[in-house]
Amino acid sequence: AGQITGVEGYVESAAIGLLAGRFAAAQLLGHAIVPPPPTTAFGALLAHITGNADAKTFQPMNVNFGLFPELKVAKGQDRKQALSRRALADLEAWLESSAQGRGEQRQLAAV
Template sequence: MFLNRDLSLKGYPKTYMAGQITGVEGYIESTAMGLIAGINASRKLRGKDFVPVPENSAHGALIKYITESNPEGFQPSNINFGLFSSLKERVKDRKFKRRLIVERALKSWKEYLTRIKEDE
């Protein structure tokens, strides 16, 4: 794919991408990529280290998808449960499994926000 994990272009690390051009589908997803690109560009300009978005958060799952998918036959995607990494334990009940995935995603997202705020 053409993006680094910080949403900068491979070969042009000072250029960040956001919105649908990144390979996400949907208003919320496009806005989310803009948020992350903005955070990462701001951190780079201020000399701060890159802090990767956790892959088991919604933002991180999308970033993993758009940066690591096979470019052949790539299809833009909304966020969906299929993009999240598997749980450590096997859970048969679909609703309960999704609840656990959401709880893990929210916890990871909060930890990410705390980490980037600590650098301010």
């Protein structure tokens, strides 16, 4: 599912395929479909391929820090570390909120 959606790369294609599977399962089970926050890699890619892109100028994309919403911090490594910390915290919150609605428990592996 990922490679035909407008993302580049094996990891990105797998990520979008995983989201497509989660969304399809949620729809079939009658659960709310809650997209990942755009501050996460999942959400940033999803926003890129479902945003208001013009079909004539759309470019498939690998995940990169330029896709993430702006964060007002220093440049360079400090910015990337801050974006990464925010992404991990938001991903964990999204996974926990998704699991709570179905009585499941999730654990994130330490990175």
